[in-house]
Amino acid sequence: MAQHNDANKVIGKSVIRTDAVAKVTGRAEYTEDMHRPGMLVAKYFRSTISHGRVTDIDTTAAVQHPGVEAVFTYKDVPQNVFATAGHPFSLDPHHKDIEDRLLLTGNIRCLGDEIAVVVAQDELTARQALQKIKVVCEPYPPLIRPEEIMAEGARQIHQGSPNIIGEHRYRCGEVEQGFAEADHIVEGDFTTAMVQHVHLENHIAHAYMDDMDRIVIVSSTQIPHIVRRIVSEALSFPLSKIRVIKPFIGGGFGNKQDVVVEPMVAFLTLQMSGRPVQINLSREECMLCTRNRHPFFLKVKTGVMQDGTMVARDMDVISLTGAYASHGHAIAAAGGAKQSALYPRTPARFHARTLYANIPTAGAMRAYGSPQILYALECATEDAARKIGMDSVAFRLKNIARQGDINPLSKEKIASCGLAECLEKGREFIDWDRKKREYAHHKTGPVRKGLGVACLAYASGTYPVCVEIAGARIVLNQDGMVHVMVGATEIGQGSDTVVAQMVAETLGIAYDHVRVVQAQDTDVTPFDTGAYASRQAYVVSNAVFRAASELKAKICRHAALMCGSDAADLDIVGGVVIDSKKSARVMALKDLAIDSYYHKERGGQLSAEVSYKTTSNAPVFGCTFVDIDVDIPLCKIKINRIINVHDSGVILNPVQAAGQVHGGTFMGIGAALFEEVLIDRETGYVYNNNLLDYKFPTFMDIPSLHHDFVETFEPTSGYGNKALGEPPVITPPPAIRNALLDATGVHINSLPLSPHVLFTHFTKNGLLKSRGEQHV
Amino acid sequence: MTGQNDNGFTRIQCTVNGVPRSLFIDVRKSLLELLRQDLGLTGTKEGCGVGECGACSVLVDEVLVDSCIYLAVWVDGKAIRTVEGEARDGRLSPVQQAYVEEGAVQCGFCTPGFIMASTSFVEKHQGQEVSADQIRKGHAGNLCRCTGYQNILKAVEKSLKP
Ligand code: FES
Ligand code: FES
Numbered sequence: 001m002a003q004h005n006d007a008n009k010v011i012g013k014s015v016i017r018t019d020a021v022a023k024v025t026g027r028a029e030y031t032e033d034m035h036r037p038g039m040l041v042a043k044y045f046r047s048t049i050s051h052g053r054v055t056d057i058d059t060t061a062a063v064q065h066p067g068v069e070a071v072f073t074y075k076d077v078p079q080n081v082f083a084t085a086g087h088p089f090s091l092d093p094h095h096k097d098i099e100d101r102l103l104l105t106g107n108i109r110c111l112g113d114e115i116a117v118v119v120a121q122d123e124l125t126a127r128q129a130l131q132k133i134k135v136v137c138e139p140y141p142p143l144i145r146p147e148e149i150m151a152e153g154a155r156q157i158h159q160g161s162p163n164i165i166g167e168h169r170y171r172c173g174e175v176e177q178g179f180a181e182a183d184h185i186v187e188g189d190f191t192t193a194m195v196q197h198v199h200l201e202n203h204i205a206h207a208y209m210d211d212m213d214r215i216v217i218v219s220s221t222q223i224p225h226i227v228r229r230i231v232s233e234a235l236s237f238p239l240s241k242i243r244v245i246k247p248f249i250g251g252g253f254g255n256k257q258d259v260v261v262e263p264m265v266a267f268l269t270l271q272m273s274g275r276p277v278q279i280n281l282s283r284e285e286c287m288l289c290t291r292n293r294h295p296f297f298l299k300v301k302t303g304v305m306q307d308g309t310m311v312a313r314d315m316d317v318i319s320l321t322g323a324y325a326s327h328g329h330a331i332a333a334a335g336g337a338k339q340s341a342l343y344p345r346t347p348a349r350f351h352a353r354t355l356y357a358n359i360p361t362a363g364a365m366r367a368y369g370s371p372q373i374l375y376a377l378e379c380a381t382e383d384a385a386r387k388i389g390m391d392s393v394a395f396r397l398k399n400i401a402r403q404g405d406i407n408p409l410s411k412e413k414i415a416s417c418g419l420a421e422c423l424e425k426g427r428e429f430i431d432w433d434r435k436k437r438e439y440a441h442h443k444t445g446p447v448r449k450g451l452g453v454a455c456l457a458y459a460s461g462t463y464p465v466c467v468e469i470a471g472a473r474i475v476l477n478q479d480g481m482v483h484v485m486v487g488a489t490e491i492g493q494g495s496d497t498v499v500a501q502m503v504a505e506t507l508g509i510a511y512d513h514v515r516v517v518q519a520q521d522t523d524v525t526p527f528d529t530g531a532y533a534s535r536q537a538y539v540v541s542n543a544v545f546r547a548a549s550e551l552k553a554k555i556c557r558h559a560a561l562m563c564g565s566d567a568a569d570l571d572i573v574g575g576v577v578i579d580s581k582k583s584a585r586v587m588a589l590k591d592l593a594i595d596s597y598y599h600k601e602r603g604g605q606l607s608a609e610v611s612y613k614t615t616s617n618a619p620v621f622g623c624t625f626v627d628i629d630v631d632i633p634l635c636k637i638k639i640n641r642i643i644n645v646h647d648s649g650v651i652l653n654p655v656q657a658a659g660q661v662h663g664g665t666f667m668g669i670g671a672a673l674f675e676e677v678l679i680d681r682e683t684g685y686v687y688n689n690n691l692l693d694y695k696f697p698t699f700m701d702i703p704s705l706h707h708d709f710v711e712t713f714e715p716t717s718g719y720g721n722k723a724l725g726e727p728p729v730i731t732p733p734p735a736i737r738n739a740l741l742d743a744t745g746v747h748i749n750s751l752p753l754s755p756h757v758l759f760t761h762f763t764k765n766g767l768l769k770s771r772g773e774q775h776v
Numbered sequence: 777m778t779g780q781n782d783n784g785f786t787r788i789q790c791t792v793n794g795v796p797r798s799l800f801i802d803v804r805k806s807l808l809e810l811l812r813q814d815l816g817l818t819g820t821k822e823g824c825g826v827g828e829c830g831a832c833s834v835l836v837d838e839v840l841v842d843s844c845i846y847l848a849v850w851v852d853g854k855a856i857r858t859v860e861g862e863a864r865d866g867r868l869s870p871v872q873q874a875y876v877e878e879g880a881v882q883c884g885f886c887t888p889g890f891i892m893a894s895t896s897f898v899e900k901h902q903g904q905e906v907s908a909d910q911i912r913k914g915h916a917g918n919l920c921r922c923t924g925y926q927n928i929l930k931a932v933e934k935s936l937k938p
Contacts, residue, residue, distance in 0.1 A: 016876055023884030024872040024891055026819015026859035033818040124804075198921055200823045200831055200885040250821070250885025251921050283824040492883025492922055655879035659923055663882065666924030691828035696919055699912040705926045 010504040011719050014655035015511045017497040028248040031204045031220045039276040040069055042268055043126040045116035045133050047108040050684025051358040052139040054106040054115055061132035062118060067125035073116040077103035082234040085327045086223040086257035088466045088529045098165055098325035100158050103264055109157055110323035110358055111686055112289040119268055119277060142358040142684040146297055146318050149355045157356040166329020166354040172340050172408035173347025178312025182303030186384045190298040190376035190749040193676040197365055198696055201250020202286040207265035209274030215266050218245045222252040222491050223530030224520045227262045234263040246520040252491045254364035255291050257532040258326055287689035291363030292677055294319045294331050296372035300380040308390045308398045310346040317352035326363035329354040335369025339377055340409035341457035341619050344401050358684045367726040370458060378454035378734035379749060392453050393427050400455060418647030418710035419621035425708050426625035426645045448630045450743025454734035460618040460723035461535035470543040471526025473609040474503060474551045478597050480590030481513040487528020488540040489520055493725050494656040495536045499544055501652055502719055506548035508572030534723030541718030543612040550608035558596050558603055559586055616716035620723045622646035624731035630743045632767050635758035637673060643706035644728050650720035651709050657724055661707035664728025670697045672733035676752050788852035793861025801848050808832045810848035811858060819859040819888045830918030833889035834858045840896045859888035871895045871935045880931040882922035890928060893918045898935045906936055
């Protein structure tokens with residue numbers, strides 16, 4: 001780990017993000033802003049049923065429509081199936097993602113499935129041509145519910161492969177004994193809804209050929225290097241002849257950790273003699289036909305002693321991945337692992353299955369299975385605490401992970417853990433003890449009050465399931481400033497900014513003398529697998545620290561050559577080379593830089609490049625505390641106060657870190673109270689794939705968001721930092737559900753906790769008469 | 777409407793960020809398309825194209841509109857302000873500056889629309905006592921998925937201060 005001179009302190013400062021000015025002035029270029037002259041527009045012809053088979057398709061009229069350049073159907077595309085999940089390549093053949101996609105399909109597996117594509121001079125022409133395509137389909141009964149998908153003799157959604165696409169179990173400790181000895185056993189069934197990422201920029205990509213045999217793809221993606229590999233697989237086209245450029249990107253949240261439109265634009269430019277072709281999905285397409293969050297069905301059983309010790313846990317999970325596997329069973333597997341990370345001393349057993357279904361495809365979404373698992377787990381934990389009449393916070397403090405615990409699943413020792421302090425901070429902020437007493441008098445009448453809490457554990461990457469590789473290249477410019485290229489992908493989370501902070505800190509120069517090259521370009525950017533798993537700052541820190549240290553050593557050696565002193569005595573502070581032994585200024589970096597470039601004999605372009613594999617995975621922790629009012633007649637929850645407290649190691653940039661927490665809390669509140677992709681249980685029809693009907697929270701729907709940190713120091717990262725991007729989304733839903741239970745005594749074990757759900761439960765539990773009047 | 781119809785095209789006069797323009801435009805185009813495609817002003821973004829997200833917000837005669845559902849021909853004789861016109865002489869506008877300082881920008885895709893919404897709000901409420909609820913209501917037509925609106929609220933509060 002780094003020894004830093006205090007004068008160089010940039011880590012921990014809220015420096016202005018590298019791209020803030022470009023973004024507030026509208027100068028930041030996103031994919032759609034990089035329009036190419038003469039670019040053709042491609043639009044998908046999509047199915048209007050959720051399960052079936054195309055028996056006949058006639059594109060004659062569409063082809064003849066003026067302005068149409070070409071129409072391709074499922075009969076015209078390469079027949080090699082490919083996997084779309086943005087995972088690193090796996091050398092283990094048993095660990096590969098499921099290959100179940102073609103560019104277009106005649107086998108319809110969800111509403112909006114892609115049957116044909118029209119290429120036209122402009123969007124309007126393409127849309128008109130779509131209406132001229134005639135298709136005849138043989139419909140099959142849609143398989144929507146787990147029982148019907150798993151039923152004996154159910155049609156295989158992908159012929160030749162089972163509807164259960166993944167299944168695994170794990171067991172840690174003496175679970176049966178725990179249940180046998182438990183004073184109480186608490187059980188519950190839980191469900192979580194399908195929700196959507198709704199990044200503000202829809203999926204968009206264009207491709208063209210800059211030579212006879214090279215494809216350039218410009219895409220709004222979180223994973224440029226993985227896009228390059230998957231396009232190569234999908235088209236059987238040499239990887240080195242594919243160049244992927246990622247400009248600024250308008251949010252992803254996991255939905256762009258999947259290869260969605262890129263293989264198609266690459267295919268189309270190949271078909272169209274290298275002319276530029278763009279696909280720019282509409283909001284409606286993006287919400288229906290990209291990826292969503294897997295809906296889960298969970299059963300949880302908890303054994304608890306009267307003293308508050310949880311002695312056994314059993315969890316059974318069904319996850320619906322929808323029409324195509326995408327990230328598939330990895331979601332339930334990653335989520336399931338959080339149980340043992342959060343409660344490592346509780347014996348636990350876990351079983352999960354992932355199923356195809358004729359609903360929109362689910363993929364990666366912020367926190368990757370953990371929101372579903374931890375919703376059930378933290379509701380079940382609350383129910384267990386209540387069963388023995390113990391305070392919810394005290395109960396958690398007794399059972400949660402502590403520094404030094406061994407995670408029984410990974411067998412790794414927890415090197416840093418501030419969860420107990422997070423709980424203490426949250427309890428104090430929300431004024432838990434006093435309000436608990438006060439709110440005891442607000443459990444009747446039309447407006448009832450409650451408090452809720454929930455905890456989380458998360459990871460800082462994907463190791464050892466996947467490789468964790470990051471690359472950094474730093475070049476000293478002629479004026480003494482530096483350029484940095486990283487494979488770490490800036491998607492709005494601020495990774496470029498923290499990379500610049502890391503370089504400035506280690507190199508000993510000012511933050512604004514570091515320029516991180518924003519756009520990623522696989523022709524030149526060092527390899528990194530991209531932005532996901534909250535890995536970016538953690539994994540890149542190890543590469544950046546090493547590259548910056550190496551460059552610093554080179555600079556000091558060059559200074560030694562110039563002035564004849566011993567390089568070991570030299571250091572860089574505030575952009576000046578100093579002799580630390582004599583505490584004397586040696587030279588400004590800019591004088592050294594010009595010498596290194598232009599001296600006729602010594603030096604050269606001073607640079608350092610490191611590709612580094614991180615072989616650790618620091619757990620992170622956090623919690624949400626919430627204080628709510630429940631309006632019984634209106635069936636509405638009002639958040640009075642909410643706070644997320646996180647242990648994410650050293651906080652690199654407090655303002656940006658706060659932004660991540662706010663954004664996650666917001667998304668968590670959305671999932672808790674409003675958001676759900678509404679799917680017809682019989683037909684698979686989706687009712688609300690637009691921003692009017694999908695209840696995306698507006699400015700007015702969200703309360704003030706509070707946050708705090710417990711800073712620990714994580715020894716396995718370059719700067720003591722751990723993951724932060726995804727975790728804040730996890731705990732608001734269970735905390736709010738637990739507060740609702742506290743306020744009303746009504747157990748609602750589903751999401752979202754929207755008025756019509758509350759109405760049903762309040763009526764069933766006698767809080768409301770069936771016509772909506774309140775019981776006294 | 778001034779100008780003559782010619783094969784679905786018409787001539788309009790307007791000012792864009794203070795510069796008078798005479799434009800021959802496709803009558804079917806939205807103001808968003810006019811700005812992005814014809815004038816190269818790509819700062820204004822499209823998040824939905826149907827008036828739901830506010831990413832395309834601009835000011836027309838100082839009124840905040842969703843440019844994706846505002847026909848280009850309607851700006852004839854009017855003044856348009858877009859995000860590109862807000863920084864002048866190499867200096868950010870006070871609203872832009874506040875967004876930068878308060879960390880109100882993440883992916884930045886909603887930002888141009890929000891900057892215009894806040895600019896309109898701040899100009900209307902200059903010198904007045906404004907509550908957080910009024911700010912929330914005044915920005916309810918603009919969606920942001922990254923920030924939880926929290927730092928945007930702080931940025932607007934900061935820009936309201938004299
Ligand atoms: S793009 Fe105009 S409101 Fe969404
Ligand atoms: S900053 Fe990304 S949508 Fe607002």
